Amino acid sequence: MTQQRKAVALISGGLDSMLAAKTVMEQGIHVEGINFFTGFCVEGHTHAIRDKDRAKPKRNNALWVAEQLGIKLHIVDVIEEYKKVLINPKHGYGAHLNPCLDCKIFMVNRAKQWLAENQFDFIITGEVIGQRPMSQRKNTMPIIAKQSGADDLLLRPLCAKNLPETLPEREGWIDRDKLHDITGRSRKPQMAMAAQFGIDDYSQPAGGCCFLVDKNYTAKLVDLWQAQGSKDYELDDVMLLKVGRHIRPAAHFKLIVAREEGEGRFLQGYKKEYTSLLATSHNGPLVLLDGEASAEDLFLAAQITARFGQGREAEHVDVAITDKDGLERVVTVTPIPKAQFPKEWYI
Amino acid sequence: MTQHTLNTRRLLCPLPVIRTQDKVKSLQPGDVLEVVGTDPGIMQDIPAWCRINGHKVLDSHSADHEYVIVLEVGA
Ligand code: SF4
Numbered sequence: 001m002t003q004q005r006k007a008v009a010l011i012s013g014g015l016d017s018m019l020a021a022k023t024v025m026e027q028g029i030h031v032e033g034i035n036f037f038t039g040f041c042v043e044g045h046t047h048a049i050r051d052k053d054r055a056k057p058k059r060n061n062a063l064w065v066a067e068q069l070g071i072k073l074h075i076v077d078v079i080e081e082y083k084k085v086l087i088n089p090k091h092g093y094g095a096h097l098n099p100c101l102d103c104k105i106f107m108v109n110r111a112k113q114w115l116a117e118n119q120f121d122f123i124i125t126g127e128v129i130g131q132r133p134m135s136q137r138k139n140t141m142p143i144i145a146k147q148s149g150a151d152d153l154l155l156r157p158l159c160a161k162n163l164p165e166t167l168p169e170r171e172g173w174i175d176r177d178k179l180h181d182i183t184g185r186s187r188k189p190q191m192a193m194a195a196q197f198g199i200d201d202y203s204q205p206a207g208g209c210c211f212l213v214d215k216n217y218t219a220k221l222v223d224l225w226q227a228q229g230s231k232d233y234e235l236d237d238v239m240l241l242k243v244g245r246h247i248r249p250a251a252h253f254k255l256i257v258a259r260e261e262g263e264g265r266f267l268q269g270y271k272k273e274y275t276s277l278l279a280t281s282h283n284g285p286l287v288l289l290d291g292e293a294s295a296e297d298l299f300l301a302a303q304i305t306a307r308f309g310q311g312r313e314a315e316h317v318d319v320a321i322t323d324k325d326g327l328e329r330v331v332t333v334t335p336i337p338k339a340q341f342p343k344e345w346y347i
Numbered sequence: 348m349t350q351h352t353l354n355t356r357r358l359l360c361p362l363p364v365i366r367t368q369d370k371v372k373s374l375q376p377g378d379v380l381e382v383v384g385t386d387p388g389i390m391q392d393i394p395a396w397c398r399i400n401g402h403k404v405l406d407s408h409s410a411d412h413e414y415v416i417v418l419e420v421g422a
Contacts, residue, residue, distance in 0.1 A: 037361055060361055060388070063395040073399055077365045239359060265412060269357045269385070 005173040006030045009124040013061025015202040016126030023157040033073040035062040038082040040210040098212040100135035108148035130184045246347040253291030277305040281318035284309020306335035360388035
């Protein structure tokens with residue numbers, strides 16, 4: 001009896017990785033999925049916090065894809081390991097802070113480790129030559145294969161015919177003729193293939209798979225790095241950058257202002273790590289203060305807090321300032337006038 | 348059969364799923380795990396993860412912005 005060959009597929013939740021896995025499954029290979037959580041994935045997170053997003057159906061696309069394909073999915077937390085990829089990418093960043101090429105190399109390398117630990121035979125990705133300007137070009141394909149250490153264990157079923165033969169093809173586990181030769185940015189071949197497989201519901205992420213391609217998000221990350229004087233971060237930082245308005249009135253502190261109740265509840269969870277402010281005489285948002293603030297700074301923070309609540313036109317607003325130990329004091333302030341609140345404070 | 352609980356409060360998806368996955372690895376078939384969290388996403392994601400991996404959701408409910416999934420570890 002011939003040995004059942006096994007492949008691990010990098011599943012992002014998008015259509016391409018789904019089609020790549022499906023193509024290989026059709027050839028009788030046992031496929032399981034792997035999905036890496038870097039902390040910046042658009043998945044889940046984004047929708048969970050804001051009330052207005054709660055009505056929208058929420059699903060984790062990678063889990064959904066795995067379920068559609070009928071395969072197992074292993075989600076791996078790579079938050080810590082990913083730091084060195086993002087902080088110091090050998091191949092640099094894309095349009096924003098996206099280190100796509102290093103990211104791909106890292107993920108394929110991690111998949112290769114998984115392969116060895118789980119006695120699987122080869123790796124599948126949904127990469128397509130020419131699909132993305134930074135990481136999916138003809139000349140980056142061999143770089144990813146080589147620098148990840150995966151070499152010819154890495155099969156890209158969607159564009160394999162345009163690439164050198166890989167081990168699974170050479171060994172006859174996979175029939176090269178049944179692989180594809182897609183190139184370029186057009187999505188038509190993938191859509192046709194989806195229709196052929198009877199797949200009609202799939203997610204089409206616009207820019208990429210993560211927040212690192214988002215202009216507003218990365219501006220906040222750059223600000224964070226500047227403020228702390230080093231390119232480092234913790235998971236909590238990464239999460240908080242997705243929430244609220246971020247306002248920096250001075251280099252040494254910033255404020256995170258909840259935009260609505262859902263965000264307020266989320267920020268509540270951080271009251272032991274940050275000083276927080278909340279108007280008590282009027283309704284208003286919860287505000288967290290990140291940094292070291294003097295008494296003057298706190299007063300300014302209270303004035304800003306007052307400006308975002310229903311007391312914005314009032315002469316006096318009472319604002320409770322609570323420190324990390326839960327010690328609370330109330331100050332009475334006049335909301336900061338618009339003229340004294342420069343737009344540049346918004347990050 | 349033993350009962351276990353897992354606190355995923357404050358974590359956002361997919362972290363509660365990852366923590367559940369890692370916890371289940373240390374359990375035996377038939378064991379029951381109660382996952383508590385604050386991200387409503389777990390109401391979809393953990394059952395989806397259970398379906399894929401052959402575990403059974405025994406109960407799910409929510410109150411006061413907390414979400415609870417009770418699952419039985421499959422074979
Ligand atoms: S978009 Fe983000 S997750 Fe996707 S390859 Fe680029 S850096 Fe990695």
